[in-house]
Amino acid sequence: KAGVTQTPRYLIKTRGQQVTLSCSPISGHRSVSWYQQTPGQGLQFLFEYFSETQRNKGNFPGRFSGRQFSNSRSEMNVSTLELGDSALYLCASKLTGSSYEQYFGPGTRLTVT
């Protein structure tokens, strides 16, 4: 069974631009979560989607948004990029919203210049 895939793997953007990242979960998994990882803050939860509905949201500004499609694929969008948004963005999927185990993709490395 294929794992979680994320595209693109690497991205360089300029401050003020917007960016969209994509995540395809493991087949059959209906819950997708997004995380931001930085050296200083570690892994921080952004939001979780289940059956196309956002179920949980972390403490991030409204510039960070996401959505989930009927096939469980998910996208996250960051508008008006800031230098501090440079990070590894990780997507994780799990079977249901209450499942314990989640499986991570390789991440998208975003650099904002």
Add this chain to the structure above:
Amino acid sequence: TQLLEQSPQFLSIQEGENLTVYCNSSSVFSSLQWYRQEPGEGPVLLVTVVTGGEVKKLKRLTFQFGDARKDSSLHITAAQPGDTGLYLCAGVWDSGYSTLTFGKGTMLLVSP
């Protein structure tokens, strides 16, 4: 805000040595997971523990969940260079639809 403290933050050892890393919280976990992350990759799930006092083994790795479900440890026997990576613990404090909260990790470097 529930915090999850990991220690040590960094560990550099020689091949063949044993080591233990710790994960602590002041709150009771519903479940706790350990992940290993290699540079440029996403975390890979190693184990999930849910019962107080539970011990799980994965080859040379032994995971223990505290009796009170507030802490956990990961012990590696005879470490190998392939064990090098960032070890992350992550906890869920409520059952159901709560999210995972991650510690900042222990960076392990095993030299040949």
